[in-house]
Amino acid sequence: xxxxxxxxxxxxxxxxxxxxxxxxxxxxxxxxxxxxxxxxxxxxxxxxxxxxxxxxxxxxxxxxxxxxxxxxxxxxxxxxxxxxxxxxxxxxxxxxxxxxxxxxxxxxxxxxxxxxxxxxxxxxxxxxxxxxxxxxxxxxxxxxxxxxxxxxxxxxxxxxxxxxxxxxxxxxxxxxxxxxxxxxxxxxxxxxxxxxxxxxxxxxxxxxxxxxxxxxxxxxxxxxxxxxxxxxxxxxxxxxxxxxxxxxxxxxxxxxxxxxxxxxxxxxxxxxxxxxxxxxxxxxxxxxxxxxxxxxxxxxxxxxxxxxxxxxxxxxxxxxxxxxxxxxxxxxxxxxxxxxxxxxxxxxxxxxxxxxxxxxxxxxxxxxxxxxxxxxxxxxxxxxxxxxxxxxxxxxxxxxxxxxxxxxxxxxxxxxxxxxxxxxxxxxxxxxxxxxxxxxxxxxxxxxxxxxxxxxxxxxxxxxxxxxxxxxx
Numbered sequence: 001x002x003x004x005x006x007x008x009x010x011x012x013x014x015x016x017x018x019x020x021x022x023x024x025x026x027x028x029x030x031x032x033x034x035x036x037x038x039x040x041x042x043x044x045x046x047x048x049x050x051x052x053x054x055x056x057x058x059x060x061x062x063x064x065x066x067x068x069x070x071x072x073x074x075x076x077x078x079x080x081x082x083x084x085x086x087x088x089x090x091x092x093x094x095x096x097x098x099x100x101x102x103x104x105x106x107x108x109x110x111x112x113x114x115x116x117x118x119x120x121x122x123x124x125x126x127x128x129x130x131x132x133x134x135x136x137x138x139x140x141x142x143x144x145x146x147x148x149x150x151x152x153x154x155x156x157x158x159x160x161x162x163x164x165x166x167x168x169x170x171x172x173x174x175x176x177x178x179x180x181x182x183x184x185x186x187x188x189x190x191x192x193x194x195x196x197x198x199x200x201x202x203x204x205x206x207x208x209x210x211x212x213x214x215x216x217x218x219x220x221x222x223x224x225x226x227x228x229x230x231x232x233x234x235x236x237x238x239x240x241x242x243x244x245x246x247x248x249x250x251x252x253x254x255x256x257x258x259x260x261x262x263x264x265x266x267x268x269x270x271x272x273x274x275x276x277x278x279x280x281x282x283x284x285x286x287x288x289x290x291x292x293x294x295x296x297x298x299x300x301x302x303x304x305x306x307x308x309x310x311x312x313x314x315x316x317x318x319x320x321x322x323x324x325x326x327x328x329x330x331x332x333x334x335x336x337x338x339x340x341x342x343x344x345x346x347x348x349x350x351x352x353x354x355x356x357x358x359x360x361x362x363x364x365x366x367x368x369x370x371x372x373x374x375x376x377x378x379x380x381x382x383x384x385x386x387x388x389x390x391x392x393x394x395x396x397x398x399x400x401x402x403x404x405x406x407x408x409x410x411x412x413x414x415x416x417x418x419x420x421x422x423x424x425x426x427x428x429x430x431x432x433x434x435x436x437x438x439x440x441x442x443x444x445x446x447x448x449x450x451x452x453x454x455x456x457x458x459x460x461x462x463x464x465x466x467x468x469x470x471x472x473x
Contacts (some may be wrong), residue, residue, distance in 0.1 A: 046431035059266065074203045109267065110271065120196065206257040268302050321338055383409075
């Protein structure tokens with residue numbers, strides 16, 4: 001088992017065995033270093049995951065990362081590491097955290113009417129990161145520990161979305177000057193707009209969708225006075241700002257860029273989750289079979305199968321799934337849905353065989369990995385499950401669900417030390433440091449060889465040091 005912080009901070013910096021937790025002491029530089037920004041972002045993400053707002057849907061988050069990384073490749077800092085994730089919140093908002101962490105509310109995902117509109121939001125947020133705008137805001141707090149500054153980053157996001165909570169959040173984050181840091185400056189927004197348009201253009205998306213999206217949001221604010229979307233509070237949109245973007249994109253050739261099916265399927269997933277079961281089935285049923293059909297048949301059928309699974313109508317879900325597989329025969333999202341339909345049925349042998357074939361075709365698709373590992377555990381094939389999960393952990397070293405599956409497999413194999421160790425990593429990835437420490441203490445009590453015990457003692461020491469520098473709540 002890899003050392004805790006080597007495994008979980010792999011994307012931050014390569015730590016050698018024997019090194020402890022990175023220095024989280026006072027900041028004395030006039031500007032934050034890229035390493036310090038990444039540490040602030042990492043600690044902020046631990047708090048976000050601990051708050052349960054993190055939308056734990058691998059297909060939605062993997063989609064956001066596919067789109068986001070395509071944009072990052074054309075950004076001013078293509079080597080910067082980014083992580084894109086969804087937030088379970090129906091309000092319209094998106095935000096960037098120092099170090100390359102970008103969150104998108106489910107409400108904003110559903111508001112976008114094209115993939116280019118979504119890309120325009122992500123491009124804008126990427127620009128905030130590459131231009132280090134949050135670092136400039138937080139730099140005024142020079143002298144605070146990075147842990148406190150990470151709490152402030154989350155506090156600023158929360159307060160900007162909910163100004164009434166600013167005072168309480170400021171106290172929690174020890175941020176006396178928080179109220180002065182609630183908005184990006186006009187210069188920050190103009191810079192992010194300019195760079196965002198360039199990123200869109202060079203990434204193959206429609207730049208003309210950017211002012212169109214902002215204009216639609218601004219119009220909705222006028223119609224619903226006093227109900228401005230959070231995105232408008234955090235990124236104030238003025239008519240002159242939209243005009244500046246429009247003038248910029250008018251100089252560029254117009255291109256009609258079709259949406260990917262992935263974009264439409266992700267929105268269908270969110271719609272199914274947003275509606276109650278009966279309404280979801282009725283909505284997609286009407287879209288697919290009603291007198292006034294609308295949308296892509298493959299998209300509406302995808303939503304219908306999801307809704308039918310939620311309603312436990314496995315027989316009809318199977319029939320619709322067979323039609324969908326004929327419409328789109330080779331796609332990981334379709335394969336993952338087909339696997340879920342098979343698992344909902346009674347033919348376990350067919351389901352196990354299906355996952356072997358699907359993972360041969362899409363070996364890194366996490367939704368398939370999660371479901372296959374779960375199915376293997378249900379059929380007492382824990383050893384196979386551990387092999388599958390261990391391979392994925394090297395690719396996704398902060399994935400709490402993978403560690404939880406690993407812990408369950410070790411429990412079946414009667415390996416208590418490994419079980420509690422894996423569960424500790426799962427808790428750590430969720431931002432629950434105290435529970436992670438408790439699990440490591442249980443692992444130590446279980447006993448093991450010298451190397452195992454040394455790793456556990458090292459992990460315990462690091463986590464206790466890490467917990468000690470966290471801001472008190």
